[in-house]
Amino acid sequence: MTTLPVKPFLLFRRPTARTGLIAWLTTVDHKKIGVMYGLFALSFFLLGGVEALVIRTQLIVPNNHLISAHFYSELFTMHGTTMIFLAVMPLNSAFFNLLVPLQIGARDVAFPRLNAFSLWIFVAGAVILNVGWFIKAGAPAAGWFGYAPLTSKTYTPDISADLWTVGLQVLGLSSIVGSLNFITTIINLRAPGMTMMRLPVFCWMALITSFLLILALPSIAIALIEVIFDRHFGTSFFEVSNGGQPILWQHLFWIFGHPEVYILILPAMGYVSEILPTFSGKPLFGYPIVVFSGALIGFIGFGVWSHHMFTTGMGTVATSAFALATMAIAVPTGVKIFNWIGTLWGGQLRLRTPMMFALGFLWLFMMGGFSGIMHSAAPADSQQHNSYFVVAHFHYVLIGGATFGLLAAMHYWFPKFFGRLVDEFWGKVSFWTIFVGFNATFFPMHFLGLNGMPRRTWTYDSNMGWNGANFVSTMGAYLLGVGVLIYVVTLLWSYFKGRAAGPDPWDARTLEWSIPSPPPVYNFAAIPMVHARDAWWYEKHHPEETAREQTAHVREEAAHGGIHLPDQSWYPLASAGSLLVAGLFFAVSNYPAAIGAVVVMVAAIYLWSLEGPGGYHLHPEGAAGSGLAGAPEPGSGHENSSSPS
Amino acid sequence: MSVAAVTIDHHGDPSTATGIPNKKLLFWAFLASDCMFFGTLISTHLVYRLHPPPGNPVPTQIFNIELMSFSTFILLMSSLMMALAVNAIQRGNVRSMRSSLLVTIAFGLIFLGCQVFEFNDFVFEKHVTITNSIFGSTFFTLTGTHGTHVAIGVLWLTLMYIRSFKPATAVGGGWVMRAVVHLLVFAAAVLLAMYATLGFAHAALASGVNWTMLAAYSSSYGSAVGGAFLAAGGLRVLGMEQGPVDFDVRNADDVESMGLYWHFVDIVWIVIFTAVYLLEYVFPAGPVR
Numbered sequence: 001m002t003t004l005p006v007k008p009f010l011l012f013r014r015p016t017a018r019t020g021l022i023a024w025l026t027t028v029d030h031k032k033i034g035v036m037y038g039l040f041a042l043s044f045f046l047l048g049g050v051e052a053l054v055i056r057t058q059l060i061v062p063n064n065h066l067i068s069a070h071f072y073s074e075l076f077t078m079h080g081t082t083m084i085f086l087a088v089m090p091l092n093s094a095f096f097n098l099l100v101p102l103q104i105g106a107r108d109v110a111f112p113r114l115n116a117f118s119l120w121i122f123v124a125g126a127v128i129l130n131v132g133w134f135i136k137a138g139a140p141a142a143g144w145f146g147y148a149p150l151t152s153k154t155y156t157p158d159i160s161a162d163l164w165t166v167g168l169q170v171l172g173l174s175s176i177v178g179s180l181n182f183i184t185t186i187i188n189l190r191a192p193g194m195t196m197m198r199l200p201v202f203c204w205m206a207l208i209t210s211f212l213l214i215l216a217l218p219s220i221a222i223a224l225i226e227v228i229f230d231r232h233f234g235t236s237f238f239e240v241s242n243g244g245q246p247i248l249w250q251h252l253f254w255i256f257g258h259p260e261v262y263i264l265i266l267p268a269m270g271y272v273s274e275i276l277p278t279f280s281g282k283p284l285f286g287y288p289i290v291v292f293s294g295a296l297i298g299f300i301g302f303g304v305w306s307h308h309m310f311t312t313g314m315g316t317v318a319t320s321a322f323a324l325a326t327m328a329i330a331v332p333t334g335v336k337i338f339n340w341i342g343t344l345w346g347g348q349l350r351l352r353t354p355m356m357f358a359l360g361f362l363w364l365f366m367m368g369g370f371s372g373i374m375h376s377a378a379p380a381d382s383q384q385h386n387s388y389f390v391v392a393h394f395h396y397v398l399i400g401g402a403t404f405g406l407l408a409a410m411h412y413w414f415p416k417f418f419g420r421l422v423d424e425f426w427g428k429v430s431f432w433t434i435f436v437g438f439n440a441t442f443f444p445m446h447f448l449g450l451n452g453m454p455r456r457t458w459t460y461d462s463n464m465g466w467n468g469a470n471f472v473s474t475m476g477a478y479l480l481g482v483g484v485l486i487y488v489v490t491l492l493w494s495y496f497k498g499r500a501a502g503p504d505p506w507d508a509r510t511l512e513w514s515i516p517s518p519p520p521v522y523n524f525a526a527i528p529m530v531h532a533r534d535a536w537w538y539e540k541h542h543p544e545e546t547a548r549e550q551t552a553h554v555r556e557e558a559a560h561g562g563i564h565l566p567d568q569s570w571y572p573l574a575s576a577g578s579l580l581v582a583g584l585f586f587a588v589s590n591y592p593a594a595i596g597a598v599v600v601m602v603a604a605i606y607l608w609s610l611e612g613p614g615g616y617h618l619h620p621e622g623a624a625g626s627g628l629a630g631a632p633e634p635g636s637g638h639e640n641s642s643s644p645s
Numbered sequence: 646m647s648v649a650a651v652t653i654d655h656h657g658d659p660s661t662a663t664g665i666p667n668k669k670l671l672f673w674a675f676l677a678s679d680c681m682f683f684g685t686l687i688s689t690h691l692v693y694r695l696h697p698p699p700g701n702p703v704p705t706q707i708f709n710i711e712l713m714s715f716s717t718f719i720l721l722m723s724s725l726m727m728a729l730a731v732n733a734i735q736r737g738n739v740r741s742m743r744s745s746l747l748v749t750i751a752f753g754l755i756f757l758g759c760q761v762f763e764f765n766d767f768v769f770e771k772h773v774t775i776t777n778s779i780f781g782s783t784f785f786t787l788t789g790t791h792g793t794h795v796a797i798g799v800l801w802l803t804l805m806y807i808r809s810f811k812p813a814t815a816v817g818g819g820w821v822m823r824a825v826v827h828l829l830v831f832a833a834a835v836l837l838a839m840y841a842t843l844g845f846a847h848a849a850l851a852s853g854v855n856w857t858m859l860a861a862y863s864s865s866y867g868s869a870v871g872g873a874f875l876a877a878g879g880l881r882v883l884g885m886e887q888g889p890v891d892f893d894v895r896n897a898d899d900v901e902s903m904g905l906y907w908h909f910v911d912i913v914w915i916v917i918f919t920a921v922y923l924l925e926y927v928f929p930a931g932p933v934r
Contacts, residue, residue: 110670111667176678179674180671180675180678183670183671184667184670184671187662187665187670188661188667188670189661189662190662194662214674214678214681215677216681218681218682218684218685219685221682222682222685222686223685225786226689226786229775229782229786233775234776235775235781235782235786236776236779236782237782237783242698243693243696243697243698243701243778243779244693244779245692245693248689248692252685252689255685606804610821
């Protein structure tokens with residue numbers, strides 16, 4: 001079918017810059033989007049870390065009055081919200097973006113412009129959440145859990161709670177949109193031969209995480225809408241005087257909140273499942289069991305939320321059921337740990353920095369898991385509830401687990417995306433500083449909790465017996481901060497001065513290592529043919545067969561016009577920008593302006609759909625190195641139709 | 646190969662690993678997510694109906710169950726028309742798709758009109774607002790969210806209808822200007838017709854249908870009725886065939902994704918109609934016994 005060239009009527013001309021600021025703002029390339037996700041998330045990770053250090057400094061000695069109680073509330077609220085929604089989740093999104101298309105042998109995600117839209121609305125949500133620091137109302141201060149009625153007009157009359165609810169709502173939208181994209185990408189864009197049971201474990205975990213996100217986020221989205229309506233339109237969802245019940249917030253929040261902890265940890269399990277086999281020189285032990293355990297964790301994860309509410313008086317039946325489900329979810333988690341140990345067993349271990357962080361993950365996550373099982377027993381939990389024991393537990397899971405997984409992943413995949421190895425000596429120094437600092441910070445908190453120190457306490461009296469452990473904990477936090485600083489500076493230094501990395505510096509097994517570092521814009525000159533679970537390992541050991549198949553693929557693709565890539569677009573950024581304006585106006589109750597901004601957003605999305613994916617063709621072989629001189633495809637302004645082009 | 650490629654498989658996409666088109670897969674996943682949105686809203690309503698505070702309205706005394714049964718039936722029929730539209734475009738019949746889309750839009754608007762009438766009735770006649778009772782809070786939030794879904798669906802259907810007029814030989818932005826005019830005329834026709842119809846319903850309910858009432862109606866709503874007919878005439882003109890269009894069987898996935906959404910919104914309404922309306926007649930709200 002021939003399509004006539006159409007010059008579309010549009011507000012923005014289609015950008016074509018391949019470098020510079022405009023190229024980054026309008027990019028639809030999953031690698032650039034991933035890098036931007038990573039940079040934004042790392043900045044917020046450092047910001048959240050600074051917030052934590054101020055918290056620890058306030059608690060270094062008893063009866064400290066360094067900061068006010070309200071500022072302390074702002075700090076622990078924003079520390080939790082930032083670390084979860086603006087650091088760990090977007091860092092995982094960064095790796096979904098960077099790795100998923102490369103590991104499944106695809107050229108991009110299924111919906112490249114939608115992917116850019118997820119990134120920019122994440123930035124919009126982050127701005128809305130943090131804008132409170134710069135205004136009189138102050139930052140949100142009702143805790144990351146925002147329990148009703150703390151967020152009501154009665155207890156938070158200023159707009160800080162509005163910024164929190166609107167900001168989280170926008171971030172949730174970003175995650176849902178991104179997850180829909182990754183579900184479609186992982187299921188539909190796999191290279192020939194890449195069956196679901198040959199999918200790298202990281203992609204499996206990304207898929208399960210995406211499903212958890214689209215199914216768990218609606219619960220908090222509606223709960224936030226109910227709070228927003230209570231605050232803005234006078235409903236009484238959580239107004240006790242009018243028949244509302246604050247306990248409903250707790251249920252809706254934790255129906256989201258518990259799957260959320262698996263949303264944070266499952267990607268880390270994915271990184272570790274990639275890193276441990278590489279540095280053990282063995283395939284992953286029990287691949288199907290690891291995959292099914294991940295799915296089972298995701299499934300049971302929806303049935304354990306009330307273990308956060310054992311002390312609310314749900315009755316014995318509900319309490320027992322949730323306690324049992326919580327104990328049950330430890331089984332697939334433990335199975336995974338045994339599989340990772342099985343991977344190490346008898347392997348040729350190479351203790352490089354990513355491997356050190358992965359081993360640290362294994363040990364620390366297990367410790368967090370042990371204290372988690374202690375919480376699952378409802379009678380014990382009613383003693384530990386709201387104490388520092390809980391703080392110790394979830395930091396072991398979220399730093400020792402999720403963050404160590406991410407630190408390992410950043411080290412491991414840095415050479416792939418920046419073409420340089422991270423310095424090994426300073427990498428190891430950062431590992432040991434972080435490892436020691438982390439344990440010094442959080443291990444004493446177990447004892448503080450068992451000795452009765454409550455969470456979210458601004459200060460404490462000197463005769464409670466908490467002085468020594470708090471001092472050690474704060475010193476540990478400083479060491480942890482130094483370790484993270486060394487880690488980040490090492491990455492920065494390596495970006496400029498690191499030793500050049502070849503395409504496959506770790507002798508790895510998955511497809512991203514089969515292409516140059518950094519990867520070209522089209523990822524794969526020839527779409528790979530997958531024959532085995534460790535696809536690149538198979539290719540390395542069957543070079544003739546691989547070369548034959550790739551020549552055939554290149555020839556076939558050239559017959560269809562060469563490599564097809566989508567065009568850049570302004571509309572994701574424009575619509576996300578309108579959403580930011582709408583969110584800010586809504587938070588300050590300027591509804592006409594907010595509606596106006598939403599209308600602009602809808603118009604931008606409509607123009608986006610009229611603009612169509614467009615696209616251009618590349619011929620990497622013919623262009624011999626320069627490669628990127630793409631000729632516009634005839635009909636590149638053609639409609640958003642599903643025609644096979 | 647080129648001969649075989651003439652027949653297009655509507656359900657398969659050879660360029661994807663599963664054969665399912667990307668758009669459809671994304672939409673199925675989105676609908677799974679939307680299930681959870683409505684699930685949370687419906688749960689909120691059902692939890693609160695078990696604990697009515699003093700002064701909470703008794704739902705069976707304020708519901709207009711005949712009207713809502715009618716609008717439920719209309720919404721179900723709109724799903725039938727949507728299915729016919731998808732079937733038409735899969736056969737490549739754009740004209741048939743357009744007429745089915747128009748009836749789907751009309752039925753969606755009748756449903757929305759009934760909801761506007763119901764909300765109006767609750768607020769001004771029965772004094773149940775979103776703020777003055779927990780029933781009002783949960784009821785209006787839930788049914789309002791559903792109504793918003795229907796309204797978005799109607800907007801989408803309208804945009805798809807207008808999109809189907811894009812000329813195959815369009816050069817430059819002329820057709821977009823024409824599409825914007827088309828959309829504005831469409832909006833004018835819909836709003837004026839809804840305004841006039843609801844005005845008639847209120848007048849008829851207030852004083853019955855008689856000559857005095859008709860005279861009073863025509864003096865206050867005459868221009869709205871006239872405007873609606875004028876806009877409808879404009880739609881007829883804009884909807885005339887003007888040569889080949891850039892809309893054919895290749896757009897079937899777009900129409901089908903829209904259809905998935907429309908059917909989903911319809912199914913959700915069946916659940917809401919059962920759980921919010923019918924349930925009250927079987928198990929009247931009250932404290933848990």
